[in-house]
Amino acid sequence: MYKSDQTGKIKMRVSYQYLKKIVDFTFSPEELAEQLTNLGLEVRLVEPFGKLEKIVVGRILSLEPHPNADRIKLVKVDVGGKVIPLVCGAPNIKPHLMVPVALEGAVLRGGIKVRKVKVRGVDSPGTICSEDELGLGKDQSGVMVLPSYLSSGINLSEALDLEDTVLDLEITPNRGDCLSILGIAREIAALTHHPLHLPSYRIREEKVSSLEEVQIEIRDSDLCPYYSARLIKNVKVGPSPLWLWQKIVLSGAKPINNVVDITNYVLWEMGQPLHAFDYRLITDHRIMVRRAKNDEILITLDEIERELDEDMLVIADAAAPIALAGVMGGQDSQVTPATQDVLLEAAYFDPVGIQRTSRRIGLSTEASHRFEKTVDPSGVRKALDRAAFLLQAVAGGKIEGPIQEAGSLPAKKRWTFLRPSRTRRILGSQISSGRMKQILESLQFDVEEKEKSWRIGIPSFRPDINREIDLIEEIARFYGYNRLRISFPPLGGEESREPLEELYRKKIREILKGLGFYEVIASGLSEESLFKKASFSLKEEIKIRNPLSTQGQILTSHLFPRLLAIVSHNLNQGIEELRIFELAPIFKKDHPFQETPFLAGLVSEKGFDFLSLKGIGETLLDGLDIKEVEYTPGDCPYLSPQQRAEVKKGETPIGRLGRLNQKIAENFQLSFPLYLFEYVFPYLLSSHSLEKRFKPLPKFPSIRRDLALVVKEEIPAERVKEKIIKAGGKWLEKTELFDIYRGGSIPPHYKSLAYSLTFRRSDRTLKDEEVDSIQQAIVKLLKEQLGASLRRE
Numbered sequence: 001m002y003k004s005d006q007t008g009k010i011k012m013r014v015s016y017q018y019l020k021k022i023v024d025f026t027f028s029p030e031e032l033a034e035q036l037t038n039l040g041l042e043v044r045l046v047e048p049f050g051k052l053e054k055i056v057v058g059r060i061l062s063l064e065p066h067p068n069a070d071r072i073k074l075v076k077v078d079v080g081g082k083v084i085p086l087v088c089g090a091p092n093i094k095p096h097l098m099v100p101v102a103l104e105g106a107v108l109r110g111g112i113k114v115r116k117v118k119v120r121g122v123d124s125p126g127t128i129c130s131e132d133e134l135g136l137g138k139d140q141s142g143v144m145v146l147p148s149y150l151s152s153g154i155n156l157s158e159a160l161d162l163e164d165t166v167l168d169l170e171i172t173p174n175r176g177d178c179l180s181i182l183g184i185a186r187e188i189a190a191l192t193h194h195p196l197h198l199p200s201y202r203i204r205e206e207k208v209s210s211l212e213e214v215q216i217e218i219r220d221s222d223l224c225p226y227y228s229a230r231l232i233k234n235v236k237v238g239p240s241p242l243w244l245w246q247k248i249v250l251s252g253a254k255p256i257n258n259v260v261d262i263t264n265y266v267l268w269e270m271g272q273p274l275h276a277f278d279y280r281l282i283t284d285h286r287i288m289v290r291r292a293k294n295d296e297i298l299i300t301l302d303e304i305e306r307e308l309d310e311d312m313l314v315i316a317d318a319a320a321p322i323a324l325a326g327v328m329g330g331q332d333s334q335v336t337p338a339t340q341d342v343l344l345e346a347a348y349f350d351p352v353g354i355q356r357t358s359r360r361i362g363l364s365t366e367a368s369h370r371f372e373k374t375v376d377p378s379g380v381r382k383a384l385d386r387a388a389f390l391l392q393a394v395a396g397g398k399i400e401g402p403i404q405e406a407g408s409l410p411a412k413k414r415w416t417f418l419r420p421s422r423t424r425r426i427l428g429s430q431i432s433s434g435r436m437k438q439i440l441e442s443l444q445f446d447v448e449e450k451e452k453s454w455r456i457g458i459p460s461f462r463p464d465i466n467r468e469i470d471l472i473e474e475i476a477r478f479y480g481y482n483r484l485r486i487s488f489p490p491l492g493g494e495e496s497r498e499p500l501e502e503l504y505r506k507k508i509r510e511i512l513k514g515l516g517f518y519e520v521i522a523s524g525l526s527e528e529s530l531f532k533k534a535s536f537s538l539k540e541e542i543k544i545r546n547p548l549s550t551q552g553q554i555l556t557s558h559l560f561p562r563l564l565a566i567v568s569h570n571l572n573q574g575i576e577e578l579r580i581f582e583l584a585p586i587f588k589k590d591h592p593f594q595e596t597p598f599l600a601g602l603v604s605e606k607g608f609d610f611l612s613l614k615g616i617g618e619t620l621l622d623g624l625d626i627k628e629v630e631y632t633p634g635d636c637p638y639l640s641p642q643q644r645a646e647v648k649k650g651e652t653p654i655g656r657l658g659r660l661n662q663k664i665a666e667n668f669q670l671s672f673p674l675y676l677f678e679y680v681f682p683y684l685l686s687s688h689s690l691e692k693r694f695k696p697l698p699k700f701p702s703i704r705r706d707l708a709l710v711v712k713e714e715i716p717a718e719r720v721k722e723k724i725i726k727a728g729g730k731w732l733e734k735t736e737l738f739d740i741y742r743g744g745s746i747p748p749h750y751k752s753l754a755y756s757l758t759f760r761r762s763d764r765t766l767k768d769e770e771v772d773s774i775q776q777a778i779v780k781l782l783k784e785q786l787g788a789s790l791r792r793e
Contacts, residue, residue: 009170010369013252014184014411017166022185024194029165039187040479042170046762048161049250050136054114056080057159058101059152060093068120071666075128077101077540080153085118088128100129100141100156135673136162137247147239160246174464176373183331183461190442190478199269200295203400213280214343216406219290222319223313223353224325227289230388231279235397239373244394250736253366259342262390264366270308272346272375272383273316273367275323277339279774281333282485284318289347289406298324299331300363303609311348311676312357319563326354326371327363332773342397346384348409359546376461378408413446414458418471421452426472429484439478440471441729504624504685505583508599511623512581515616517601520582522562525552530561533667534638542587555587559600560638560660560676563669567604571670577605583681597681599655604674609741610643610659613675617657620679626687629654631718638664639676649687702733702760702769707778708791713749715786720753727781728774731766734758752791 016029021190027035033043058077074090079101086101093099103126106114114135116125131139134156143295150159157163169184177183180599182198183365189196214231220222229739240248240261248255251268255261255557279285293299294309298321299305306324308314315322322333326349354371358364381403389703391397418440420433437447437454447455458465465471476484509519528538529548540553555560559582568579581601587593603613614631626649634646644658657677665674711720717737724735757778759771782788 023188045168049164049166052104052157054106055156057150060097078152084175098146107749108133110317123190177461215286217288218407223350224289226348226407226409228725232397235395258394261585266387266684267521270383277333277343278339279343286318288316301327329366356546372437374463378460412460418454517579517581528553563602599679601677654683700765705757708754709788709789727778734762
């Protein structure tokens with residue numbers, strides 16, 4: 001029916017024809033897809049459903065062993081006045097089954113054309129198909145079993161009334177109200193200003209002299225505020241009627257029997273999960289909604305034995321748990337062909353509790369997804385009545401008395417406010433108050449108009465609406481983002497200026513992108529495995545109690561492990577050279593937890609070295625007007641001791657840079673050198689000078705000299721630079737380190753540092769003799785104070 005991906009979006013299939021029955025609209029399927037996407041309900045795919053040619057209904061008459069193979073059988077199939085021999089290896093075939101038969105020339109899912117073939121020496125002029133082969137579902141475990149009352153030989157599309165168009169949507173996590181046909185229909189009704197035509201139904205409650213009551217007790221109301229049930233007696237469990245079977249297949253689910261299919265159908269139609277119990281299997285006819293006991297065991301419908309704990313909510317009878325609340329029913333109380341009386345459940349469970357249980361046992365279901373997103377409180381009883389009505393119609397059951405219930409539903413109506421003037425200011429468009437009211441009322445909001453601020457009643461099916469800005473977004477969605485005017489901010493005035501912090505972020509991005517970097521944008525969550533590879537102890541990380549996926553197990557405390565994973569992924573795609581950066585918050589396990597904006601960049605490039613990295617850092621700081629920084633050896637466990645530096649502004653460390661520890665790189669399957677820089681964003685911001693000074697272009701030329709020195713290994717290059725600047729005096733305009741060399745003619749425990757010196761006078765042209773004199777003074781000072789000597793090849 002639907003599934004969740006790693007982004008948190010939920011994929012859901014809806015029927016174009018069914019939507020047209022509920023709302024009167026004129027859009028084609030493609031036009032409807034575009035309209036829904038513009039509303040924020042992304043339609044990934046529009047595809048025809050059920051149009052099958054040369055695929056007919058067949059009845060299996062007999063099975064015989066294949067003479068040349070053990071696992072496949074010779075099958076005789078009646079395809080309407082004609083019996084054809086086929087070869088089939090599906091495990092679920094047996095005589096008298098109705099199955100879909102693809103005749104020669106039929107085209108199956110994926111463009112596979114059916115041809116007459118020999119299978120181990122036996123002719124097979126067609127094939128018996130699975131749901132997956134027909135594109136009607138995902139089941140590949142065996143042949144598709146059709147309702148037994150169908151006639152042999154008729155076209156499958158015609159027999160099942162299959163032809164429709166399916167819209168495959170991606171629903172964002174905040175829009176749980178759209179995880180149903182009704183939810184999508186509400187959006188279309190608001191868009192077209194047409195009313196909803198909801199299916200009508202009327203419950204026929206049997207008047208009985210002695211009502212057989214189910215005792216319902218809620219022991220943990222924090223996890224289950226409300227629980228209700230209806231007892232339907234004398235049902236006949238069997239295959240679903242054609243219309244129901246078709247809807248279940250179209251939704252992407254698998255037909256099971258008429259009782260279970262009704263619950264799945266109402267789930268798809270209304271968005272409220274339901275569950276059906278075999279009433280006679282409930283001990284003492286007693287329902288208790290309680291926390292599980294530690295080490296309590298429940299075998300769920302998927303035949304897996306689950307070990308429970310006290311943080312999980314269960315539905316129990318007088319003896320033991322019979323369902324994992326909001327997630328999956330138990331095997332021992334399921335509806336079977338022998339079931340006669342059904343207890344139909346509809347409840348309102350706490351979303352956080354359901355999410356915790358689902359994550360802990362590693363089981364996500366259609367029901368749990370919806371409960372996690374919060375179901376509509378006002379729809380619980382409606383869905384129960386709808387299912388009871390349909391069950392009465394298709395299974396011949398009798399509804400025993402009124403709804404039996406315990407607890408109370410959350411308040412149906414919440415209120416907030418909206419200021420039309422602020423709405424216009426936020427959206428930058430002069431939307432009339434009348435149009436705003438029309439949009440909100442079409443979305444079933446109550447609007448109480450006042451002079452400046454409206455009082456807005458929020459419908460119970462919209463738990464995502466809480467603040468004024470949420471209402472403004474709703475107005476923007478239906479007014480049309482494409483109708484909002486593009487305008488430039490006014491010039492001048494303090495109010496029109498962007499905050500300094502945001503301007504600074506833009507400047508950083510501009511500089512780094514100019515240096516060939518790509519920006520990484522990700523959430524504040526990471527997976528534990530990345531930090532293990534980066535040699536961090538997970539004890540220091542902030543763990544998420546109920547992560548949505550393995551990609552979000554901890555809060556990010558360092559940005560570079562994620563950058564390494566991206567480099568590794570790109571390398572696997574054949575991209576060996578990459579420059580990437582991320583500007584995002586990191587989280588530390590202080591008391592209280594600390595969130596700090598951070599900048600990190602990673603370079604993977606042939607021929608790149610530490611000096612190139614330092615040049616990038618200097619370019620960045622220079623572009624941010626951060627002057628007089630110092631590079632010191634520093635201490636960082638994930639950077640190479642021989643190629644790392646701490647960046648300081650005065651006594652404040654504002655960042656670090658260097659070559660990544662090779663062992664960490666190899667943990668990410670990266671064998672080549674990688675270079676990393678990191679800066680603490682608030683320190684960059686505080687080091688920024690707001691004062692701007694005009695500096696005229698020089699009138700006279702400069703003289704450039706290179707100075708290659710040999711110094712002891714332990715002497716930092718930055719210290720040498722400071723001495724050069726001191727000795728160079730006011731005519732030394734610029735000093736840059738451009739090479740570090742070890743080995744060759746350089747003695748052990750020494751290194752060669754090469755600097756570029758730029759000299760200039762502002763009042764006249766310097767002479768070579770003057771520069772020679774300054775350079776000699778520099779060399780003399782370096783020799784006396786640092787023991788440096790000129791390098792001679």
